[in-house]
Amino acid sequence: xxxxxxxxxxxxxxxxxxxxxxxxxxxxxxxxxxxxxxxxxxxxxxxxxxxxxxxxxxxxxxxxxxxxxxxxxxxxxxxxxxxxxxxxxxxxxxxxxxxxxxxxxxxxxxxxxxxxxxxxxxxxxxxxxxxxxxxxxxxxxxxxxxxxxxxxxxxxxxxxxxxxxxxxxxxxxxxxxxxxxxxxxxxxxxxxxxxxxxxxxxxxxxxxxxxxxxxxxxxxxxxxxxxxxxxxxxxxxxxxxxxxxxxxxxxxxxxxxxxxxxxxxxxxxxxxxxxxxxxxxxxxxxxxxxxxxxxxxxxxxxxxxxxxxxxxxxxxxxxxxxxxxxxxxxxxxxxxxxxxxxxxxxxxxxxxxxxxxxxxxxxxxxxxxxxxxxxxxxxxxx
Numbered sequence: 109x110x111x112x113x114x115x116x117x118x119x120x121x122x123x124x125x126x127x128x129x130x131x132x133x134x135x136x137x138x139x140x141x142x143x144x145x146x147x148x149x150x151x152x153x154x155x156x157x158x159x160x161x162x163x164x165x166x167x168x169x170x171x172x173x174x175x176x177x178x179x180x181x182x183x184x185x186x187x188x189x190x191x192x193x194x195x196x197x198x199x200x201x202x203x204x205x206x207x208x209x210x211x212x213x214x215x216x217x218x219x220x221x222x223x224x225x226x227x228x229x230x231x232x233x234x235x236x237x238x239x240x241x242x243x244x245x246x247x248x249x250x251x252x253x254x255x256x257x258x259x260x261x262x263x264x265x266x267x268x269x270x271x272x273x274x275x276x277x278x279x280x281x282x283x284x285x286x287x288x289x290x291x292x293x294x295x296x297x298x299x300x301x302x303x304x305x306x307x308x309x310x311x312x313x314x315x316x317x318x319x320x321x322x323x324x325x326x327x328x329x330x331x332x333x334x335x336x337x338x339x340x341x342x343x344x345x346x347x348x349x350x351x352x353x354x355x356x357x358x359x360x361x362x363x364x365x366x367x368x369x370x371x372x373x374x375x376x377x378x379x380x381x382x383x384x385x386x387x388x389x390x391x392x393x394x395x396x397x398x399x400x401x402x403x404x405x406x407x408x409x410x411x412x413x414x415x416x417x418x419x420x421x422x423x424x425x426x427x428x429x430x431x432x433x434x435x436x437x438x439x440x441x442x443x444x445x446x447x448x449x450x451x452x453x454x455x456x457x458x459x460x461x462x463x464x465x466x467x468x469x470x471x472x473x474x475x476x477x478x479x480x481x482x483x484x485x486x487x488x489x490x
Contacts, residue, residue, distance in 0.1 A: 111295075113378035114303045114333050115405075116438055125269030127200070128173040128439050129432075130302075132259075132293050133160020133279040134251045135179050136227035136244075137190055138464060140422075146230040146243060156193040157464025158227075159278045159309050162425050165465040166432030166454060168198035170473060173439060176200035176270075178259055178293075180250035182207045182218060186226045197465065203264065207250045215258075224250055233422050234392035240423055244313060252283035256292045265300035272435050273297040276307040276336075277345050280324050281315035287324045294331035303438075305381075307431055308337035310344035322347045334381040335372070336431050339365050341384070348372055358386055358398045358414050365400065366409060373404045380404050383448065385430040385455045386414075393420055395459070399430055399452035403444055410444045412452035413480045420459035429466055430455035433473070453477045 122128065135158035141149030157165075164175040177199055181187035183206040191201045209220040218224035227249035234240035246252075264270060273293065280287045290306075297304050308325060315321050325345045329335065339350035339361070348371060352364040369382045383401035390396075399412040433454030437447035453476040458466040468476075478484075 111298070111330055111378065113298050113331060114301055115380040116303055116333055117380070118301070119303045119438060120269070120271045120301055122271065122439075125271050126174065127176050127268060127270040129164060129167045129175045129272045129274065129435060130178060130203070130264060130270040131160045131164035131175065132178045132273070132275040132290060134158045134227060134246065134249060134282055135161040135177065135181070135190055135194070136229050136246060136249070137186055139228065139230045140462060141230065141232050143235070144232075145241065146232050152230075153462060154189070155463035156190045157425065159307065159428055160274060160276045161194070162428035162464050163274050163432040163435070164199050165194060165197040166429050166458075167436055167439075170432070170454060170466055170468055171436035171440070171470055172198075173436060174200070176203050178203045178205075178264070180205040180207065180254055182209065182224055182226050182250050184209055184220075184226070186228075190226060205250075205254065205258065207253070218250075224248055224253065226250065231424060236391050236393065239392055246282070249282075251279075252286065254289050255285040256288040259289065259293065261293055261296035265296050265302055269300070270297070270302050271439060272303045272305065274305040274307070274431065274435070277309040277321070277325060277341070278311055278314055280328060281311075281321055287327070291328060291331070294328065298331055303333050304331060305334035305336065305431060305435060306332050307427055308335070308341040308345035309427065310341055318344055321345050329376050330378055332376075332379060334383070334434075335376075335379055336384055336427065337382075338384040338386065338427075339368060342368055342372060346372065358388060358396065361386060362398075362400060362411070366402075369402050373402070381444075383430075383434060383451070385427055385452065387426065390417065392423070394418070395420055395423070397426075397452065397456045399448050399455065401434065401444055401448040401451070410448040412448045413483075415452075415456055415480060418456060420456075422462050423459055425458045425464040425466070426455040428464070429458040449477045449481070453480065
């Protein structure tokens with residue numbers, strides 16, 4: 109029987125589901141060494157973040173939607189810190205799978221000496237010509253241990269109900285079994301009538317083999333309604349090449365990206381939306397920012413106003429915030445022109461905040477959408 113994939117036009121009504129969005133992915137404790145490289149740091153700021161779970165945080169905090177995360181954590185002080193930060197953002201953490209530290213022989217158990225440990229990353233934001241740098245400790249994180257059958261997707265999608273679900277390329281590649289968990293999830297979501305999104309989000313530090321990444325993502329892609337990925341992601345994760353010059357401006361990049369996206373849509377007829385953000389970096393803290401969203405059935409591209417030469421303080425999470433901005437607009441019944449503007453605004457705003465997730469609320473986002481649309485400047489709010 110042909111695989112049924114939910115179209116963005118068929119997102120369930122809010123009153124039929126417990127959750128507006130559910131995210132599957134790794135979440136880590138992030139340590140930020142402020143304005144010095146990690147190797148010279150003597151103090152750090154703590155936050156939490158992860159490519160897929162950042163989407164849930166954006167949906168809950170910025171847009172006031174009902175979001176939950178499915179992940180795995182070791183039940184220790186670090187795991188609880190991560191959980192508590194997500195709770196502060198308004199995310200439902202009841203679907204987390206906890207590994208106890210009793211070493212009692214049960215499936216979700218480890219020891220108390222860190223054989224299995226919550227993921228940690230050290231992220232230095234860079235400055236000027238000094239690039240950002242992230243150092244990961246994730247090789248023995250608990251989400252790597254999850255396998256097909258470990259998550260009760262039937263309860264999440266059929267009993268509780270979820271209007272949207274998102275995962276991504278990091279989750280699918282984090283371990284030999286994680287792809288099976290993600291594939292099981294997207295199949296269960298579609299079967300229950302949930303709209304499915306995934307950000308390709310390829311990271312060579314997670315999976316050095318592009319061949320393996322492509323093989324796995326080509327299994328996932330037929331189950332998606334919304335694919336998020338820029339030209340390099342689509343190349344690394346699916347094998348589609350976009351011919352565009354190095355350092356090309358937005359307009360040149362967009363012309364080339366459109367051709368790639370149309371080919372992806374032709375090959376994966378299940379997709380109803382494809383989109384991404386665009387970053388043109390002058391240096392580590394000055395960028396230009398754009399976004400595009402393709403309506404496959406209408407063969408129509410929706411493009412957000414390009415923000416040029418914007419100073420930023422933290423480049424992490426722009427793509428995740430784009431995804432949550434688009435999904436939030438769809439969940440609130442907005443059209444695609446509005447959705448791409450919400451995605452672009454949320455993506456740039458997160459880069460004005462420390463950490464992986466935006467600290468901005470919806471009224472500030474709407475003000476940024478209006479400002480960008482009018483070409484206006486930034487005024488103090490007094």
